[in-house]
Amino acid sequence: MIRLENVVKHYRTTEAVNGVTLTINKGEIYGIIGYSGAGKSTLIRMINLLEKPTSGKLYVNEIDLLGLSPKELRLQRRKIGMIFQHFNLLSNKTVFDNVAFPLKIAKVKKDIIHNRVTELLNLVGVSSKANHYPSELSGGEKQRVGIARALANNPEVLLCDEVTSALDPETTKQILNLLKTINEKFGITIVLISHEMAVVKEICHRVAVMEKGKIIEEGLVISLFTSPQTKTAQNFVKQITDLNGDVLEDEKLKVKYPEGILVKLQYINDNVEKPLISSLVKMFDIDVNILQGKIIPTSNGSYGLLYVQLTGNDLSQAIKHLEKQGIEVKRID
Ligand SMILES: Nc1ncnc2c1ncn2[C@@H]1O[C@H](COP(=O)(O)OP(=O)(O)OP(=O)(O)O)[C@@H](O)[C@H]1O
Ligand SMILES: [Mg+2]
Missing domain, CATH: 3.40.50.300 (P-loop containing nucleotide triphosphate hydrolases)
Structure with missing residues (x-):
């Protein structure tokens, strides 16, 4: 055109x-x-x-x-x-x-x-x-x-x-x-x-x-x-994507939540709607604490951004599971 x-x-x-x-x-x-x-x-x-x-x-x-x-x-x-x-x-x-x-x-x-x-x-x-x-x-x-x-x-x-x-x-x-x-x-x-x-x-x-x-x-x-x-x-x-308001930057999150691992999850489309966290807790021996996040709708689908704390025994399996679903998992260390 x-x-x-x-x-x-x-x-x-x-x-x-x-x-x-x-x-x-x-x-x-x-x-x-x-x-x-x-x-x-x-x-x-x-x-x-x-x-x-x-x-x-x-x-x-x-x-x-x-x-x-x-x-x-x-x-x-x-x-x-x-x-x-x-x-x-x-x-x-x-x-x-x-x-x-x-x-x-x-x-x-x-x-x-x-x-x-x-x-x-x-x-x-x-x-x-x-x-x-x-x-x-x-x-x-x-x-x-x-x-x-x-x-x-x-x-x-x-x-x-x-x-x-x-x-x-x-x-x-x-x-x-x-x-x-x-x-x-x-x-x-x-x-x-x-x-x-x-x-x-x-x-x-x-x-x-x-x-x-x-x-x-x-x-x-x-x-x-x-x-x-x-x-x-x-x-x-x-x-x-900046989570303004009462949110913490990566370094501060780490100090406030020292246990387990902190991850930033990014995902698009139907993954946003999937009850991803609850299935994770059911499938693995872990606990998930949602710290902060945002879902951003666009004309090509929704973009989700979630900061979570994972504690428990199956951490690496749980992360692998998330990645298999097309979710980008980034550790905050
Ligand atoms: N008629 C003009 N004569 C000389 N320089 C110009 C003219 N129009 C634009 N410029 C220069 O060209 C460059 C780009 O300007 P332009 O207006 O296209 O930018 P812009 O991205 O639209 O900026 P803004 O977001 O401020 O509107 C600037 O450095 C500007 O000074
Ligand atoms: Mg202009």
């Missing part, structure tokens, strides 16, 4: 994007995560040629966007919607007129515009605000209008650049759910940029980690949790 081949963007003094090769499949929600300055916005803005690459190739639906005439490009761009962190609504136009705007530019007939805008405002849940101005809306409502406007021309791709960064956690969830619904209902491919793992985890199928203009790691979201390869990926995963 979207294919970047060795795409580079150099500004006068900065190498913002430094050779990115990437394929995003049709119908996928693809996340790009990275710290500030990594080049995420530059990269996503090249997908609709808001920024022109310095070099490299760019295909959307197998069409080489860099080979198009200005007019052809204008038509292709209608198939790519975009939403932004600060919504970018036209402040002197009503909600209705903001959503109607791209349709007017596309010279759609007035009565069709009316129906389409009404339908879109319904879809995103802001019908009652149709005659209000952006300044009269909450952040969440503004982003809903932004989404409606981006969908006006029935795009196949929706580009999202930090679209929840200005919103509170609850509103963020609602907007992400709306994006998920749009993806599932209309099969629209979504590219979503964020510096928060919580956002990526919520709706993305796959994710790329970006640093210094390059993709340094890529894969299923669940794989990032179970085996992050780079330090940066590990730090992003930590944003979620």
